[in-house]
Amino acid sequence: MTPSVLISGAGVAGSTAAYWLARNGFRVTVVERSRGQRSSGNPVDVRGPALPVVRDMGVLPALRERATHPDGMRVLDARGRTIARLPMQTEEGALEIPRADLATTLFEAARDRAEFRFDDSVTALRTDAAGVDVTFDRGAPERFDLVIGADGLHSAVRRIAFGDETELVRHLGVWVATLPLGEPVDDQRHTLLYNEPGRLASIHPSRGDALAAFIFRGPARPGLDHRDADEHRRIVTEAYAGAGWRVPELLAKLPGADLYFDSVSQVHLPTWTQGRVTLVGDAASCVSLFGDGSSLALAGAHILASALAASGGDLALGLRRYEAEHRVRTDAKVRGAGRAAALVVPKTRLGLAARNIGARAMALC
Numbered sequence: 001m002t003p004s005v006l007i008s009g010a011g012v013a014g015s016t017a018a019y020w021l022a023r024n025g026f027r028v029t030v031v032e033r034s035r036g037q038r039s040s041g042n043p044v045d046v047r048g049p050a051l052p053v054v055r056d057m058g059v060l061p062a063l064r065e066r067a068t069h070p071d072g073m074r075v076l077d078a079r080g081r082t083i084a085r086l087p088m089q090t091e092e093g094a095l096e097i098p099r100a101d102l103a104t105t106l107f108e109a110a111r112d113r114a115e116f117r118f119d120d121s122v123t124a125l126r127t128d129a130a131g132v133d134v135t136f137d138r139g140a141p142e143r144f145d146l147v148i149g150a151d152g153l154h155s156a157v158r159r160i161a162f163g164d165e166t167e168l169v170r171h172l173g174v175w176v177a178t179l180p181l182g183e184p185v186d187d188q189r190h191t192l193l194y195n196e197p198g199r200l201a202s203i204h205p206s207r208g209d210a211l212a213a214f215i216f217r218g219p220a221r222p223g224l225d226h227r228d229a230d231e232h233r234r235i236v237t238e239a240y241a242g243a244g245w246r247v248p249e250l251l252a253k254l255p256g257a258d259l260y261f262d263s264v265s266q267v268h269l270p271t272w273t274q275g276r277v278t279l280v281g282d283a284a285s286c287v288s289l290f291g292d293g294s295s296l297a298l299a300g301a302h303i304l305a306s307a308l309a310a311s312g313g314d315l316a317l318g319l320r321r322y323e324a325e326h327r328v329r330t331d332a333k334v335r336g337a338g339r340a341a342a343l344v345v346p347k348t349r350l351g352l353a354a355r356n357i358g359a360r361a362m363a364l365c
Contacts, residue, residue, distance in 0.1 A: 002027045003315070006134055006144040007114075008122050008157045010037070012099070013281025013297035014150035015106035019057055020305030022113035029144070030114055031136065033121040033151070037104045042178045042213060042260065043068055043204055044102060047094030049329065050295035053302045059109050066101040068206050074190045075359050078244035084359035085190070098206060102294060122147075125160050127275040146308075146315055147277045150301070153265060154226050155283035161274045169286070171220035174264035174341050177236045179257040181210040181250075194245040195352055200345050201240065201247050212250045214240060215345055220263070232261035264341065273319045280304050285330040292333055300326045 003026050007014045010032035022028045046054060046063060054060050072087040088096075107116070117139065124135035125147060132147045149157025159165055185192075185205050192203045199216035216239045225231065233254045240247050267286045272279045281297035304322045311318030346352040 003145045003313075004143075005029070005146045005148060006031065006122075006132070006142070007148045007150050008032075008155070009149070009151035009281070009283070010034075010107055010116060010118070011103045011150065011152060011281070011297075012106060012294050013283075013301045014148075015103065015110045016053065016057075016298050016301035017148060017150055017280055017305055018114040018116075019106070019110035020302055021308065022110070024305055024309035026305075026308070028114035029142075030110075030116045031120050031122060031139075032116065032118045033156075035119045037100065037107060042099060042176070043096050043206065043211070044099045044294035045094060045096055045292060046102065046298065047091055047295050048292065049299035051093055053298045057106075057109050059105050062105050062108075063097055063102065064095060066105065066207070067095040067097045068204070070096070070191050070205055071189045072191075074187070074192050075356060076192055076194045076245060078194070080245060083356050086359060098211070099294060106298075121151075122156050122160065125157070125277060127161075127277060129275075132276045145276065148304070149277065149279040149283045150281050150297075152282045153262065153267070153286045155279065157277065158267075158269075158279055158283050161277040162269060162279075166222065168267060168269060170266045170268055172264045172266060172341060173217055173219070174345055175214075175216055175218050175235070175239070175261070176264055177214045177232065177259055177261040179212055179253060179259045180206075181212055181253060183210060184208045185210040194247070195346065195355075196243055197348050197352055198345060199240060199243065201243065201245065201250060203246070203250075212253065214250075215264075216240070217345055217347060226262060229259055229261070232259055233257075236261070272323050276315065278304070278319050278322070285327075296326075296330055296333065299329065 005021055005026050005028050007018055007030045010030050014030055018028045018030050054063060070088060072085055074085055075083040077083055120136050120138040122134055123137050126133040131143050131145050133141060133143050134147060135141050149155045151157055185203055188205045194201045202213045204211040214236050218239060237251055240251055265286055272284045280300050282293060303326045307322040308315060308318035343355055346355050
């Protein structure tokens with residue numbers, strides 16, 4: 001009998017897992033809370049172990065068509081003058097692409113192989129030795145051989161099967177918000193970076209429709225609804241009150257914007273699997289803004305599908321092999337996230353001055 005798999009989440013990890021599991025003979029259903037693919041999100045890199053995955057999916061040409069092409073970054077002062085120019089440091093073949101475009105391309109590759117159900121979500125799971133009974137918010141209950149949570153940092157599957165987010169997700173003291181500006185910028189070659197202590201504002205040229213980003217330090221906000229866009233806009237506006245450069249102009253774009261907003265966080269789990277329920281992507285090991293999250297999600301989804309396909313029907317064996325192989329990559333990235341945050345958003349004027357001196361030195365190398 002063909003094994004049945006439910007994947008919660010149609011983003012980067014979910015669509016990739018759906019493609020490879022279906023290609024390897026599994027019957028795959030994907031359920032996604034949103035009514036369709038998101039249109040916002042920061043640019044992400046596809047590199048390292050992710051490159052052979054997208055190449056073998058046949059989507060690399062489509063990703064290159066949707067890729068952004070900045071040559072580097074310009075660090076600015078409050079008057080918009082360039083402090084330092086930093087080249088883009090990428091490996092051969094790597095590309096940068098808006099996260100929403102990456103997710104859409106992967107969905108387009110998987111949608112003819114798997115069943116996708118939008119505007120629905122998992123609300124309850126009851127597991128036994130042979131499978132999982134799943135209750136949905138809208139659809140009728142169903143039974144699957146395996147459930148995969150690929151539903152991001154705020155994973156419903158992880159909450160139901162592993163525990164409350166407050167116990168498993170560690171806020172790193174940084175928040176990020178991005179929004180499309182709806183217009184091109186004069187400098188199409190560089191990402192513009194402006195810092196004040198504890199906060200960064202940037203403009204990315206994207207593919208002609210520029211993207212603004214706000215990255216700032218702040219405490220955890222227990223109970224914050226990660227779908228409350230009005231509250232997110234209020235938080236960003238308050239965090240950047242009185243900021244210089246073009247920040248007031250960027251803040252004026254917030255009302256009505258398709259805003260992406262979230263905590264920079266890490267997920268800490270002793271295991272990614274509970275019986276017939278497992279996690280992949282940010283739901284399992286979010287390394288968030290500073291840790292190649294999209295590339296790791298692509299690689300992890302492929303490893304998961306390959307390990308299950310090679311298990312000879314022993315799903316538990318396949319899940320153990322998946323975690324043993326992929327944790328080596330994710331654990332290394334998790335350890336470096338704090339250092340990356342210190343470079344991107346220095347806390348103090350002294351730290352910012354030291355970072356800028358380092359940026360100038362790098363520019364001269």
